[in-house]
Amino acid sequence: MAEALIIGAAFNDLYAILRDAVVQVAWCRKYCRALQQDLDMHHPIFLQICSNFHTPAPSDWEHRFLLGFLYKLGEGKSLVESCLQLKFGWVNAVSRIRYSRKILKLREDILQHLQQLSALNTLQLQQINIGLQDVREQQGSCRSDGCPQEWQPIIAHKLGESLLLSNNDKGHTITIVEGMGGIGKTTLALSICKDPEIRGFFDDRIHFFCVSQSPDMKSLLSTIWKEVLDLLNESNAENLFCHWAFGQNFIPAWVEEPQVVKEVISECKGLPLALRVIGTSLSTSAGQSPATYWRVARDKLRDAKPLGEYHKDALLGRLRTSIDALDPMLQECFVDLGAYPEDSEWSTDALLDVWVYVRGMEWVDAVLALVELASRSLLDFPEIVTSVDIGHALESNRAGGLRFSQHDVMRDLALQLGAKDHPPSHRKRLVMPRRSKNIPSDWQSEEAAMAEVISIHTGGITEEQGWPTSLAFPHARMLFLQYFQDGFINNDLPPFLSSMCRLKVLFIRGAGLTMASSTFEGLFELQSLHVEGVDGVSCLSGTNLPKLEKLRLIEVDEIRTSLIHGLSQYLKVLEVDGLELEELPEKLGELRALTYISLSQCYQLINLPQSFGDLNNLHTLALYYCFSLSHLPTRFGLLVALKKLDMSWCKCLQDLPEDFGCLVSLEILILANCRSLKELPQCFGWLNNLKELDLSGCEKLKGLPGINVGQLGRLKKLDLSHCFGMEKLPESFGNLHGLEHLMMKDCTSLRHLPVSFGELRSLQYLSLDWCRRLQDLPVSFGQLSGLRTLKMRKLWTLKSLPAAILGRLVGGSLERVECNERLVPHWKALYPPSHPALPKFNGEVA
Numbered sequence: 001m002a003e004a005l006i007i008g009a010a011f012n013d014l015y016a017i018l019r020d021a022v023v024q025v026a027w028c029r030k031y032c033r034a035l036q037q038d039l040d041m042h043h044p045i046f047l048q049i050c051s052n053f054h055t056p057a058p059s060d061w062e063h064r065f066l067l068g069f070l071y072k073l074g075e076g077k078s079l080v081e082s083c084l085q086l087k088f089g090w091v092n093a094v095s096r097i098r099y100s101r102k103i104l105k106l107r108e109d110i111l112q113h114l115q116q117l118s119a120l121n122t123l124q125l126q127q128i129n130i131g132l133q134d135v136r137e138q139q140g141s142c143r144s145d146g147c148p149q150e151w152q153p154i155i156a157h158k159l160g161e162s163l164l165l166s167n168n169d170k171g172h173t174i175t176i177v178e179g180m181g182g183i184g185k186t187t188l189a190l191s192i193c194k195d196p197e198i199r200g201f202f203d204d205r206i207h208f209f210c211v212s213q214s215p216d217m218k219s220l221l222s223t224i225w226k227e228v229l230d231l232l233n234e235s236n237a238e239n240l241f242c243h244w245a246f247g248q249n250f251i252p253a254w255v256e257e258p259q260v261v262k263e264v265i266s267e268c269k270g271l272p273l274a275l276r277v278i279g280t281s282l283s284t285s286a287g288q289s290p291a292t293y294w295r296v297a298r299d300k301l302r303d304a305k306p307l308g309e310y311h312k313d314a315l316l317g318r319l320r321t322s323i324d325a326l327d328p329m330l331q332e333c334f335v336d337l338g339a340y341p342e343d344s345e346w347s348t349d350a351l352l353d354v355w356v357y358v359r360g361m362e363w364v365d366a367v368l369a370l371v372e373l374a375s376r377s378l379l380d381f382p383e384i385v386t387s388v389d390i391g392h393a394l395e396s397n398r399a400g401g402l403r404f405s406q407h408d409v410m411r412d413l414a415l416q417l418g419a420k421d422h423p424p425s426h427r428k429r430l431v432m433p434r435r436s437k438n439i440p441s442d443w444q445s446e447e448a449a450m451a452e453v454i455s456i457h458t459g460g461i462t463e464e465q466g467w468p469t470s471l472a473f474p475h476a477r478m479l480f481l482q483y484f485q486d487g488f489i490n491n492d493l494p495p496f497l498s499s500m501c502r503l504k505v506l507f508i509r510g511a512g513l514t515m516a517s518s519t520f521e522g523l524f525e526l527q528s529l530h531v532e533g534v535d536g537v538s539c540l541s542g543t544n545l546p547k548l549e550k551l552r553l554i555e556v557d558e559i560r561t562s563l564i565h566g567l568s569q570y571l572k573v574l575e576v577d578g579l580e581l582e583e584l585p586e587k588l589g590e591l592r593a594l595t596y597i598s599l600s601q602c603y604q605l606i607n608l609p610q611s612f613g614d615l616n617n618l619h620t621l622a623l624y625y626c627f628s629l630s631h632l633p634t635r636f637g638l639l640v641a642l643k644k645l646d647m648s649w650c651k652c653l654q655d656l657p658e659d660f661g662c663l664v665s666l667e668i669l670i671l672a673n674c675r676s677l678k679e680l681p682q683c684f685g686w687l688n689n690l691k692e693l694d695l696s697g698c699e700k701l702k703g704l705p706g707i708n709v710g711q712l713g714r715l716k717k718l719d720l721s722h723c724f725g726m727e728k729l730p731e732s733f734g735n736l737h738g739l740e741h742l743m744m745k746d747c748t749s750l751r752h753l754p755v756s757f758g759e760l761r762s763l764q765y766l767s768l769d770w771c772r773r774l775q776d777l778p779v780s781f782g783q784l785s786g787l788r789t790l791k792m793r794k795l796w797t798l799k800s801l802p803a804a805i806l807g808r809l810v811g812g813s814l815e816r817v818e819c820n821e822r823l824v825p826h827w828k829a830l831y832p833p834s835h836p837a838l839p840k841f842n843g844e845v846a
Contacts, residue, residue, distance in 0.1 A: 710735030782808030
């Protein structure tokens with residue numbers, strides 16, 4: 001058989017390129033070596049395949065097996081070739097993680113193929129099973145530790161200052177900044193709004209709004225004075241490009257042909273967006289980019305159309321070179337971004353669910369793809385995202401509060417790529433580029449019914465007009481519906497929903513939309529449902545959604561207890577905002593696949609069911625703003641997988657159950673503003689995995705549980721701010737050797753710190769502001785050698801600083817001290833004249 005003969009050659013090709021990767025590529029050496037060892041160990045089985053299956057008339061099973069196996073070997077060769085070509089640099093940090101995971105997946109697939117052979121002996125089967133176990137353990141540990149931690153904007157400060165200070169003596173109070181897409185208008189406006197001096201003057205009276213291109217703004221703009229924003233000059237363009245490409249503001253000395261790099265910069269034509277995106281995509285480090293690397297980039301940019309003042313098509317052609325550098329799956333992920341309306345922020349969960357359920361990606365790979373697109377400036381995180389945020393998203397099967405947005409020009413590029421070479425009636429994505437009152441007429445064709453992704457952004461469908469009756473999308477797997485009420489409109493959801501028998505992801509956001517009882521009939525494949533601002537959600541009760549894994553109901557009404565009874569046993573994420581119930585049914589405990597529950601702003605909720613303890617896969621529980629919740633169920637300690645518990649603003653919570661210490665996996669506990677909480681249980685010290693504890697605003701809490709609190713050896717962050725009743729800390733407090741951040745602001749009853757306080761050698765940040773009755777500092781205080789920031793303002797009863805104690809902090813790590821003005825001389829007296837490590841003082845007048 002031909003396939004059997006080819007397998008030997010494919011095996012040799014894969015083995016040879018693995019050998020090269022082990023020598024040349026450090027970041028994936030471990031994974032490539034493990035795959036190479038697998039091939040060595042199971043080489044006799046490969047020979048057996050080639051000999052046994054070389055028959056003139058193989059069975060259908062043998063034929064399918066060999067074709068699948070041959071495909072995997074070829075796929076492996078292509079994968080390792082990609083690893084060899086991957087350039088070093090911070091922008092490729094996430095790519096390296098993704099490719100490492102792909103190599104692990106390749107190992108797993110090859111071993112699973114071999115496992116299907118019936119002729120294997122016991123030893124061979126045992127070796128394969130051990131290999132599979134090793135692969136799956138490594139897959140669980142392959143995480144995003146190398147992700148870029150944050151993306152900082154570059155601010156056009158001087159330009160913003162000139163715009164604000166000059167009005168040409170015309171008395172203008174409004175300035176319009178005009179320019180082509182990507183020139184930096186939004187960045188400039190944001191930099192002005194965030195300027196510390198400006199914010200110091202206006203306080204909270206600065207408001208920033210993005211207005212989409214959908215409204216007719218032409219008449220308004222024509223009546224207001226304009227300030228046209230120019231392109232960057234040669235020097236500034238080079239600084240910006242080098243910042244994203246090399247991590248510095250100039251071309252490094254190790255670049256072989258700096259003139260070629262300058263030609264690449266020149267082809268960006270001074271446009272900030274192009275400089276950032278293209279610079280990021282070409283990001284590299286010393287010795288990793290030969291001259292040909294930059295010549296190819298320059299030539300691709302030169303092939304694009306000339307870039308005029310308002311030539312958006314030419315700009316998109318240049319930006320497209322960054323997309324061409326992505327692998328096919330990431331290109332698909334980028335094009336999916338076009339489905340989300342312009343000038344707005346979106347929950348990353350809405351995007352990740354599409355990649356998981358529609359694109360077939362694993363959750364971890366979807367999160368890594370999100371981070372990689374952001375690291376290449378192809379999407380933006382409005383808030384700074386750290387590796388900790390990404391780690392939480394990887395573990396909890398939910399991205400939490402992470403949100404994303406996209407520049408209008410980048411969204412236009414995604415739409416352009418989605419429409420490439422396909423008329424509207426033959427595209428697999430149907431997207432409304434702008435908000436419109438009408439559904440495009442070409443969506444009603446038979447060909448358009450084959451689309452997989454549908455995105456509708458409308459708000460003007462009148463009752464007389466109604467939804468087009470000919471719309472049907474039986475092949476759709478994702479529907480994004482954003483609907484805004486304009487008055488005298490039809491409030492019903494579109495009837496074509498009932499035709500979407502293959503739908504997997506449904507996102508509905510609207511004001512005034514109403515669900516009917518038949519809305520979800522027939523959606524048996526639905527796995528993710530997000531409903532926001534829609535009336536009549538009670539019709540979900542009793543609906544058969546057998547495969548539903550994620551349910552989010554935000555700002556909806558009429559949620560009933562019966563909703564819980566109809567939920568799928570496969571449900572992993574349950575997020576309900578504003579549940580108007582006093583208690584939840586015991587049926588909730590049967591949903592044992594749940595990993596995340598959020599019941600925020602459930603003001604009337606008094607109790608949780610006893611069956612809650614049966615949710616042994618629950619990872620995160622959010623119960624914030626449940627004002628009436630007074631107790632937790634007695635079996636709450638059975639939640640052995642729980643890692644994060646947020647009960648902030650549960651104002652009536654009086655105590656915690658006696659088995660609370662059995663939550664052995666708990667890492668983050670937030671009890672902020674639980675104003676009725678008087679004490680913590682003695683078993684609290686059993687939470688030996690706890691890393692963050694927030695007790696701020698627990699006004700009636702008088703102390704921590706004696707000797708047991710010192711057992712929290714992994715605690716890194718503790719917030720006791722505004723614990724007005726906190727009278728003392730236990731002597732075991734000094735055993736918190738891992739504590740790094742301690743906030744005790746406004747502990748107005750605290751008079752002394754424990755003698756063991758100086759044992760907190762890892763402490764870096766300490767706030768004692770407004771501890772008005774604190775009388776003295778313990779002798780051991782000077783042993784806080786790792787302390788960097790110390791805040792001690794408004795300490796009325798602390799009359800002086802004991803030099804014998806604080807003098808030992810001199811020469812340590814202390815960088816910043818905030819205290820009353822009268823204490824600053826005492827601090828400075830502790831330091832010799834011209835001391836090189838004098839901390840920064842930020843005292844305030846008492």
